[in-house]
Structures are given as structure tokens and as C-alpha cells.
Amino acid sequence: MKPASATVAKHDGGGEDEKFAVGNIYAVKLITGDEFNGIVLAYDSGPNFAIFEEGTKPKPLDSKTLRMVNAKYITEMKNLGNVKDPLAKKTLVNLDGLIDKENQAIRNVEKIGFGVTAEAQRIFDAISKTLPIRWDNKNMLVMGEVIVRSPYHSDCVFGGTRAVNDRVKTVLEQVRKKLQLSDT
Amino acid sequence: MSMQPIPQSKSSSNGFPLKRGEREEVLNKANTSNTAFNGEAGSLERPSLDRLVYLSTCYIGHHVEVHLRNGSVYTGIFHAADVEKNFGIILKMACLIKDGTLRGHKSRSEFVRKPPSKTFIVPADELVQVIAKDLSVSSTNMSNAVQGEKPAELLTDSSISQSYHVDRERQLQPWVPDETIPQGADLENVFDNPWNRKWNQFEVNESLFGVKSTFDEEIYTTRLERGPQTKQLEEQARKIAREIEAETTRDLHVAEERGLQLNENFDFDEEARYSSVRPVTGFGDSGFDEEDNALLDTCNDLTFGGSSTSDGQKPASSGKGCEELRGDSQSSRNNTNVDQSCSTSKQQSKDFPAAGSNISESQLDERRRNNNQESHNNRSAEESTSGHGDIKEGAKFGGGATSVSKAVTEREREASQISSKTKSESSFGQSASRSSESRPGPSTSTRPGLSPSSSIGSMTSSEKSTLNPNAKEFKLNPNAKSFKPLQPAVVRPQSPVSDASFYYPGPSHVPPVQQMPGMLPVNYGVPPYPGNQPPMMYHPQAYYHPNGQPQYPQQQMMPGQQQQMIPGQQQPRPVYYMQHPPPYQQDMPYHNKGRE
Numbered sequence: 001m002k003p004a005s006a007t008v009a010k011h012d013g014g015g016e017d018e019k020f021a022v023g024n025i026y027a028v029k030l031i032t033g034d035e036f037n038g039i040v041l042a043y044d045s046g047p048n049f050a051i052f053e054e055g056t057k058p059k060p061l062d063s064k065t066l067r068m069v070n071a072k073y074i075t076e077m078k079n080l081g082n083v084k085d086p087l088a089k090k091t092l093v094n095l096d097g098l099i100d101k102e103n104q105a106i107r108n109v110e111k112i113g114f115g116v117t118a119e120a121q122r123i124f125d126a127i128s129k130t131l132p133i134r135w136d137n138k139n140m141l142v143m144g145e146v147i148v149r150s151p152y153h154s155d156c157v158f159g160g161t162r163a164v165n166d167r168v169k170t171v172l173e174q175v176r177k178k179l180q181l182s183d184t
Numbered sequence: 185m186s187m188q189p190i191p192q193s194k195s196s197s198n199g200f201p202l203k204r205g206e207r208e209e210v211l212n213k214a215n216t217s218n219t220a221f222n223g224e225a226g227s228l229e230r231p232s233l234d235r236l237v238y239l240s241t242c243y244i245g246h247h248v249e250v251h252l253r254n255g256s257v258y259t260g261i262f263h264a265a266d267v268e269k270n271f272g273i274i275l276k277m278a279c280l281i282k283d284g285t286l287r288g289h290k291s292r293s294e295f296v297r298k299p300p301s302k303t304f305i306v307p308a309d310e311l312v313q314v315i316a317k318d319l320s321v322s323s324t325n326m327s328n329a330v331q332g333e334k335p336a337e338l339l340t341d342s343s344i345s346q347s348y349h350v351d352r353e354r355q356l357q358p359w360v361p362d363e364t365i366p367q368g369a370d371l372e373n374v375f376d377n378p379w380n381r382k383w384n385q386f387e388v389n390e391s392l393f394g395v396k397s398t399f400d401e402e403i404y405t406t407r408l409e410r411g412p413q414t415k416q417l418e419e420q421a422r423k424i425a426r427e428i429e430a431e432t433t434r435d436l437h438v439a440e441e442r443g444l445q446l447n448e449n450f451d452f453d454e455e456a457r458y459s460s461v462r463p464v465t466g467f468g469d470s471g472f473d474e475e476d477n478a479l480l481d482t483c484n485d486l487t488f489g490g491s492s493t494s495d496g497q498k499p500a501s502s503g504k505g506c507e508e509l510r511g512d513s514q515s516s517r518n519n520t521n522v523d524q525s526c527s528t529s530k531q532q533s534k535d536f537p538a539a540g541s542n543i544s545e546s547q548l549d550e551r552r553r554n555n556n557q558e559s560h561n562n563r564s565a566e567e568s569t570s571g572h573g574d575i576k577e578g579a580k581f582g583g584g585a586t587s588v589s590k591a592v593t594e595r596e597r598e599a600s601q602i603s604s605k606t607k608s609e610s611s612f613g614q615s616a617s618r619s620s621e622s623r624p625g626p627s628t629s630t631r632p633g634l635s636p637s638s639s640i641g642s643m644t645s646s647e648k649s650t651l652n653p654n655a656k657e658f659k660l661n662p663n664a665k666s667f668k669p670l671q672p673a674v675v676r677p678q679s680p681v682s683d684a685s686f687y688y689p690g691p692s693h694v695p696p697v698q699q700m701p702g703m704l705p706v707n708y709g710v711p712p713y714p715g716n717q718p719p720m721m722y723h724p725q726a727y728y729h730p731n732g733q734p735q736y737p738q739q740q741m742m743p744g745q746q747q748q749m750i751p752g753q754q755q756p757r758p759v760y761y762m763q764h765p766p767p768y769q770q771d772m773p774y775h776n777k778g779r780e
Contacts, residue, residue: 017232022235030313032255032312034251034312034313041235042232042235042238046233046268047269047270047308049236051235051236051239051240061321062321062322064318064319064321065315065318065319066315066316066319067313067315067316068314069312069313070271070308070311070312072309073253073312073313087238087321093241093242095241095244101244102245102261102262102263102276105277106261106276109276109277
């Protein structure tokens with residue numbers, strides 16, 4: 001793929017394009033004070049954003065650290081050399097896979113309680129192996145019906161039908177025992 | 185120009201884009217999934233933009249760190265970017281980790297003040313950089329990354345149940361054989377004929393422990409008398425064996441034994457092939473179909489001297505433990521004949537009565553004839569072959585006699601297969617054969633042939649007779665060692681019978697039998713038995729009750745002999761003869777617990 005600089009014709013900031021030719025290695029400084037070395041992987045003057053691969057040597061395709069940088073806020077760029085375009089090999093984007101990945105990540109984040117103790121989080125994780133459970137502020141909501149309040153002992157289980165409630169209580173006790181947490 | 189966290193503007197857990205427009209722009213640029221990197225013709229003019237788009241798309245779903253102009257740092261899941269225009273981005277579940285507006289720095293872990301914003305938009309002007317660590321930009325790897333999550337979710341039981349700090353795996357070491365243990369794999373030739381084996385346990389025992397062996401094979405077997413007819417009889421046996429071996433079979437287990445591959449093999453899972461659990465095809469009494477009834481009748485006849493209804497004769501030599509399976513009662517007559525021949529041989533004792541050979545011919549014919557019939561095929565075949573029911577070694581297919589016996593057992597299997605039986609029966613048959621082999625020698629012609637194994641009518645309604653065709657004819661040997669019956673395979677696991685309920689050897693001991701329901705009566709040849717209703721049912725679970733005392737043909741049984749005679753049963757019921765192991769255990773070289 002031709003370096004962007006070769007097709008300068010229509011853009012403003014053609015000079016920028018040259019600067020951000022793919023494969024150039026720079027030591028970059030930002031207005032936030034952050035500094036890094038990176039290889040230019042992409043740049044377009046329209047949005048004026050560049051994507052760098054961190055480091056001075058290209059890493060394997062499945063494990064790069066990328067930085068999407070607003071060129072406006074680059075204070076300094078020092079040229080460190082050149083490499084061949086690391087993305088020369090054409091690859092595909094699996095959008096569906098990415099969407100799945102995103103959903104998965106979101107689900108994982110949701111599993112983390114906010115403002116709860118580590119112990120509570122461990123209890124939550126253990127229960128989530130067998131029962132559907134989610135956080136509701138600082139309470140655990142199990143099977144959509146049963147609420148386990150802080151401090152998450154068996155006597156803090158409320159709601160749901162008798163059977164479900166008992167079940168959650170039992171599971172909670174088991175979990176506590178297994179985690180060797182103090183019991184009520 | 186401010187950052188605007190937009191909480192709950194849309195439930196983002198399913199990943200729908202907050203702003204359709206934004207997402208679609210990215211989509212357009214990415215040209216849908218699996219777009220080649222260099223895009224379509226339309227965007228060739230801006231290859232640089234395409235690259236940008238491509239790389240930005242790779243960011244989706246990744247945890248990123250976003251630096252803003254004011255120094256704040258957020259972390260979240262990258263959702264979308266408006267690449268073409270001003271490159272604003274959207275994050276999901278964003279958390280502030282470093283607030284640029286505060287003086288001083290707070291460490292990340294302490295700082296979570298607010299719960300993560302479901303959706304977080306950063307306009308381009310505020311955005312300084314977006315860092316994605318360890319990102320994959322190649323498509324195969326990308327999907328793998330997502331896949332990579334999945335195996336992690338497939339937690340094994342052990343990993344789930346263990347507490348957190350346990351190591352999941354051990355370092356496996358390859359096994360190195362112990363050098364002190366002699367190689368030479370005596371296990372490999374364990375099934376060789378005795379004269380082939382290099383291992384003589386008796387010698388070893390003597391040398392190791394100083395135990396002098398008093399083992400005499402002939403106590404347990406019938407001496408093979410090789411008379412003038414030997415050659416001829418062997419000939420016949422071999423011929424029959426060949427025929428049997430050459431047959432094809434539809435029975436799954438038989439085929440497996442023979443190493444044949446049935447076509448439908450691949451439909452059977454392990455359970456069908458090897459389980460000893462019978463498929464449910466009517467255990468109960470009601471489950472009988474006609475042929476089973478008849479079958480059992482004839483089986484019983486054979487075994488116990490057919491006072492059975494099917495056939496009025498006393499089984500002269502019935503049931504030397506010959507296992508016959510037949511479908512029709514007419515063959516039963518043949519069976520009794522067969523019995524006679526059957527009764528003779530054990531371990532290649534080819535001392536058939538002369539009639540025997542004739543009968544075998546007829547049996548063969550019958551067999552062939554019957555082969556053309558349907559389900560009765562195999563059974564009839566059995567009867568013919570059962571005449572030669574020598575069982576040298578049930579498991580082995582060597583030599584004529586042996587193969588015959590094997591064939592017989594296989595036939596049983598085939599038969600059972602027809603009623604969709606399981607392997608239990610076959611191994612049952614085998615164990616029966618083995619057991620009969622180990623039985624003490626003598627047999628009387630008039631015996632109702634109750635080798636314990638033969639009595640293994642562990643027949644359910646759906647089963648065929650599992651009389652042991654290979655059981656030798658019972659000739660009473662007063663000097664025989666105490667006999668330990670083998671436990672035949674039974675349909676259900678049995679509870680062991682306590683010793684207390686056992687008989688002691690003693691003269692003319694009739695009564696005890698009666699009051700022990702579920703006891704195997706050990707009969708000492710007590711003639712006046714007829715009136716008794718000995719509980720045949722050893723097994724509490726057996727589902728039939730002894731009724732109708734069969735003629736107790738054990739007249740010849742001599743006292744002092746610990747034989748277990750199980751009175752024959754006429755009724756076409758599943759007959760359970762539990763061989764009773766405990767007291768006799770030590771004597772039985774082939775003790776076979778049967779299949780559980």
C-alpha cells in the first residue's frame with residue numbers, strides 16, 4: 001500500500017501526511033505530558049488522528065499496543081527511523097466477533113460490584129457460577145427475585161418465593177463455607 | 185465541549201450502538217465484516233482513511249485507556265469512533281481513573297468514585313489519545329480472542345469447586361516402569377494354553393512360600409478320554425465349529441467378539457455396546473412374548489429334566505448345563521436329544537453316545553434349516569451346537585470344541601440381541617461356561633443337570649435361555665472337592681446371602697431348605713424332596729416366586745457332596761440361580777463373580 005504521502009493530491013495538510021507516513025518511527029510527546037515511541041500505522045488529515053503502534057519495532061499482529069492520538073495535541077515528534085508497513089499483509093475485520101467481544105467485556109464489567117468489599121465481590125463471583133446474579137448497587141440480586149443485602153449473610157436474604165429464598169440461602173452458606181469466610 | 189456521560193440512554197448490555205449514526209459510520213468505513221483491508225473501490229482515494237478506519241474498528245470491544253485534554257484518564261470498553269469527521273469516541277462502562285482536575289495524583293485502585301458510566305462520549309477535541317494494550321489487528325486472531333473467552337467459561341468441575349488458591353494442574357510425569365519388577369509380561373500370555381505358558385504359579389508359590397500344592401486338574405474337570413472315536417468326534421466338532429465361526433452375525437456383541445465390524449457400529453455408543461444394563465424391554469412377567477416363553481420352557485426342560493409342560497419326558501440327560509436357546513417348542517424335543525449329546529462332553533470328552541453323533545448331524549441340519557427362519561435361527565443353532573458344548577475356556581476360540589462352546593455363547597448373544605439384549609447375557613454365558621468347566625467332574629445322566637451355571641437362567645422375560653451348553657454332564661463324584669458355584673450374571677445386582685443361611689454338608693438334609701426363603705438349597709441328594717418348595721429364589725429381588733415344585737431329580741446325589749442343586753423350575757419365569765459364593769469361594773479356581 002502506498003504511503004499516504006504519495007497520494008497527497010487533495011488534502012490539506014499534505015505536509016502532515018508526509019510527516020505521518022506509515023512506517024515512520026517517532027518519539028512522541030503529548031500535551032498531557034505523556035511520551036512514547038511509536039510506529040505510524042495510520043493517519044488521516046481529515047480527522048487529524050494518527051494511530052501509532054507503541055514501540056520501535058513492530059510486534060506480532062495479534063498483540064500490539066496501539067495509540068490513537070489526536071495529532072492536534074502532539075507537541076513534539078522526533079523521527080527515529082523507518083520500518084516497512086507492518087500492516088502490509090491484508091487482513092480482515094471480523095465485525096461480528098468484535099461485537100461479541102464487546103458484549104462479553106460489558107458483561108464482565110457488570111459483574112464487578114461498585115463500592116463493595118472484596119469479600120462481597122468474591123461471594124458474588126462464587127454465586128454467579130451457579131445462579132444468575134447481578135449487582136443492584138450494593139445488593140446482590142439473585143435470579144431476579146432474591147436480594148442479598150450487605151453484609152451478605154444468610155440472614156440478609158430477602159424476597160422471592162420460599163423455595164427460591166431457601167435455595168439462595170443454602171447456596172450462600174455453601175459459598176461462604178468454601179471461601180472460608182466467617183459465618184454468622 | 186464537555187464530556188457528557190450519558191447514563192442509561194440505552195441499555196448497552198446488548199451492545200447496540202448508542203448513536204446509530206456513529207456506529208454506522210464505522211460500519212460503512214469498515215465495509216461490513218470481513219472487509220478486505222483495502223476496502224472497496226469507492227474509498228480507494230483515501231487509503232489512509234481506510235487504514236484509520238480499519239485500525240479503529242479493531243479497537244471495538246477492547247478495554248482502552250482514554251486520555252483527555254484535561255489530564256483525566258478514563259478506562260472503558262471501546263465502542264465506536266466517528267472516524268471520518270471529528271473522531272469523537274464512545275466508551276462503554278467507563279470509569280474515571282485519574283481526574284485531571286484534581287491536584288495531586290490518586291492511585292487507580294482507590295479512586296473509583298462513581299460507578300461506571302454505561303456510555304461515555306468523548307468529543308475529538310477533548311481526546312488526546314486512546315491506548316489499547318495488547319490488541320490484535322489480524323482477523324483470525326481477533327475471533328480467537330473472542331473465542332478465547334469461551335473456553336475460559338467452560339470451567340471444569342474441579343476448577344469450579346475448588347477454592348481460589350489451588351493449583352489447577354499438576355505437572356505430569358511420564359511413567360517409567362519400575363526396574364525391579366521383572367518384565368516379560370506374563371500377562372500377555374495368560375490366555376495361552378497351559379502348556380504354552382511360562383508361568384507356573386504353583387511352582388512360584390512353593391518356592392516363595394513353601395506351600396505344597398495339591399492341585400489336581402482332574403478334580404475340576406472331566407478327564408478327556410481319548411478313545412477310538414476321538415478322531416471322528418473331533419472331526420465333527422471341528423466341522424461344526426467352522427460352520428459356526430463362518431457365520432455372520434447381526435449381534436453387536438458377537439460381532440465385536442469376533443472382531444467383525446457391523447455396519448451400524450457407529451451408531452452405538454459405549455453404553456449400547458458394553459453396558460451390562462439391559463435395555464428396558466419388559467422385565468416383568470408380562471413382558472414375555474411367546475418365543476421367550478417357549479424358550480424358557482425348553483431351557484428349563486433341558487436344565488432340569490423336562491417335567492416341563494412342553495415335553496413330557498424326563499430329561500434323561502437334560503441340562504448338563506447345556507444352554508439351549510430355542511424359539512419353538514418343537515425344537516425342544518430336539519433339545520432333549522441334544523441334551524444327551526450335550527451331557528457327554530465336557531472338555532473335549534468326545535465320548536458321545538453313538539446316538540450323539542447322529543444327533544449332532546440332525547442338529548446341524550436343523551440348525552441350517554433354522555437358519556433360514558427368523559429369530560429362531562440362532563436359537564436353534566444353539567441347540568445343535570450345544571451338543572458339543574464343551575467349554576474348554578469360554579473366552580477362547582481355539583480348537584473345535586472350544587469354538588463351539590464359544591459359538592454357543594455367541595448364539596445366545598445373537599438370540600438375545602434379537603430381543604435386544606445386552607452383553608450381559610453373553611458374558612453371562614461365558615461365565616457360565618467357565619464355571620461349568622470348573623465344576624467337579626461327575627455328572628449323571630439323569631441329573632437334571634443343575635450346574636449352577638446352567639441354572640443361570642437369569643432369564644428375564646426378554647432373555648433367552650442362558651443355560652450353559654458347555655456345562656459338563658454331571659457325574660457324581662463322591663470324592664470331589666467342595667464345589668463352588670459360579671455366580672452367573674444376573675440382571676440385577678444381588679445382595680449377598682449370609683452364611684448363616686447356608687447348608688452344611690450332612691446326610692439327608694432336607695428341611696433347612698424350606699425355611700430359608702431366598703436360599704439356595706444345597707441339596708445332598710435327598711430323595712424325598714418332591715414335596716418341598718424350596719425357595720429357589722435366592723435373590724430377594726428376583727421377581728418370581730417358586731411355585732410348583734419341579735420333580736426333583738436329584739435322586740442320585742450322594743451325600744457328602746457339596747453340590748448345589750437347584751431345583752428346576754418349570755415356570756417360564758425369570759429364573760435366578762444365584763450361585764452362592766461365600767463358603768466355597770476358596771475352592772473355585774475360576775471363581776467368577778459374574779457381571780455386576
